[in-house]
Amino acid sequence: MQGHTLVAIVTLLAVLTYFWTSFLVARARAKYGIAVPATTGHADFERVFRVQANTLEWMPIFLPGLWLFAFYWNDRVAAALGVVWILGRILYATGYSKAAQSRSMGFLVQSLAAAVLVLGALGRAIWVAIQTGGV
Amino acid sequence: MQGHTLVAIVTLLAVLTYFWTSFLVARARAKYGIAVPATTGHADFERVFRVQANTLEWMPIFLPGLWLFAFYWNDRVAAALGVVWILGRILYATGYSKAAQSRSMGFLVQSLAAAVLVLGALGRAIWVAIQTGGV
Amino acid sequence: MQGHTLVAIVTLLAVLTYFWTSFLVARARAKYGIAVPATTGHADFERVFRVQANTLEWMPIFLPGLWLFAFYWNDRVAAALGVVWILGRILYATGYSKAAQSRSMGFLVQSLAAAVLVLGALGRAIWVAIQTGGV
Numbered sequence: 001m002q003g004h005t006l007v008a009i010v011t012l013l014a015v016l017t018y019f020w021t022s023f024l025v026a027r028a029r030a031k032y033g034i035a036v037p038a039t040t041g042h043a044d045f046e047r048v049f050r051v052q053a054n055t056l057e058w059m060p061i062f063l064p065g066l067w068l069f070a071f072y073w074n075d076r077v078a079a080a081l082g083v084v085w086i087l088g089r090i091l092y093a094t095g096y097s098k099a100a101q102s103r104s105m106g107f108l109v110q111s112l113a114a115a116v117l118v119l120g121a122l123g124r125a126i127w128v129a130i131q132t133g134g135v
Numbered sequence: 136m137q138g139h140t141l142v143a144i145v146t147l148l149a150v151l152t153y154f155w156t157s158f159l160v161a162r163a164r165a166k167y168g169i170a171v172p173a174t175t176g177h178a179d180f181e182r183v184f185r186v187q188a189n190t191l192e193w194m195p196i197f198l199p200g201l202w203l204f205a206f207y208w209n210d211r212v213a214a215a216l217g218v219v220w221i222l223g224r225i226l227y228a229t230g231y232s233k234a235a236q237s238r239s240m241g242f243l244v245q246s247l248a249a250a251v252l253v254l255g256a257l258g259r260a261i262w263v264a265i266q267t268g269g270v
Numbered sequence: 271m272q273g274h275t276l277v278a279i280v281t282l283l284a285v286l287t288y289f290w291t292s293f294l295v296a297r298a299r300a301k302y303g304i305a306v307p308a309t310t311g312h313a314d315f316e317r318v319f320r321v322q323a324n325t326l327e328w329m330p331i332f333l334p335g336l337w338l339f340a341f342y343w344n345d346r347v348a349a350a351l352g353v354v355w356i357l358g359r360i361l362y363a364t365g366y367s368k369a370a371q372s373r374s375m376g377f378l379v380q381s382l383a384a385a386v387l388v389l390g391a392l393g394r395a396i397w398v399a400i401q402t403g404g405v
């Protein structure tokens with residue numbers, strides 16, 4: 001991965017951030033007495049569970065966008081947008097754990113970072129395909 | 136990603152298709168009055184929720200299959216199978232949103248496309264490993 | 271993917287292992303009479319459903335860790351750790367399907383394998399970034 005070290009580091013930090021949301025679920029299971037395999041039973045637990053689920057849901061949007069943006073544009077810009085995504089995710093997790101309406105700001109931040117990554121990579125890839133005749 | 140532009144484009148189109156299923160969930164939450172963090176409460180909402188969940192569930196089958204098929208076989212064939220997968224997913228989403236039994240055709244189409252990608256890549260990778268002595 | 275054939279094979283075997291957990295859910299739906307889109311209704315079904323959900327949850331931890339470990343360290347060691355992860359996952363699936371408390375050993379095995387992959391890759395990537403000035 002010559003030339004993609006920063007994006008590799010951001011990928012692994014995003015993985016650890018996501019793992020942290022799983023850890024919050026385990027802690028909330030203990031706190032609210034929700035034994036596996038249940039995933040419902042207390043609104044405070046369910047919000048923490050949804051934080052992890054939503055972070056999981058965005059991983060296959062974020063990771064392909066991050067790497068393809070890095071390949072088609074620039075490793076440093078991709079890594080910086082990846083850091084914004086992680087910060088948005090932390091904001092979302094801490095906000096949503098407290099109250100459903102406190103999830104919006106973090107969600108917006110991570111959505112915008114992911115949108116720039118995915119749409120930026122797509123635009124450039126289509127441009128390259130046109131220039132090279134689809135190879 | 137020289138030589139993999141088509142697969143990169145298909146990856147990002149698959150990501151957008153998957154994102155669209157999340158958007159359908161948000162719209163169904165409003166329509167059926169299912170506030171977060173709940174994921175149940177109305178059968179019509181639950182089917183739309185399962186469309187997104189099932190699409191998420193298949194992303195880590197589809198994406199590794201798509202890229203490894205492209206590496207071990209051919210970028211254009213991988214991209215074409217990826218387009219079939221996306222069309223199967225759209226058929227599944229529109230069918231399953233209407234009724235549980237209308238999900239079968241789309242599910243079958245995307246399953247077959249993913250199976251060719253995963254098993255095709257695996258067969259060739261094993262062949263290469265045998266030829267090269269596992270490197 | 272010259273030099274990464276073993277990790278490619280392990281990736282596809284992990285995908286098939288994960289697919290197998292989806293198949294267990296389909297079989298449990300029939301056995302316990304839980305029709306889609308429901309995901310609850312019988313504790314024995316819910317544990318099998320959580321096996322698949324948990325395996326899905328770990329895919330975006332395992333796959334980036336596996337590949338980045340292979341890039342920054344060694345293909346063979348990454349592939350061997352990947353096989354341990356798969357075996358841990360099979361142990362987890364068979365254990366948790368029987369009883370909630372039987373999931374611990376498999377979970378521990380796959381957690382340790384994934385932790386070595388993710389933290390090992392992160393450590394080396396940070397080292398490389400320092401050595402090369404972040405490129």
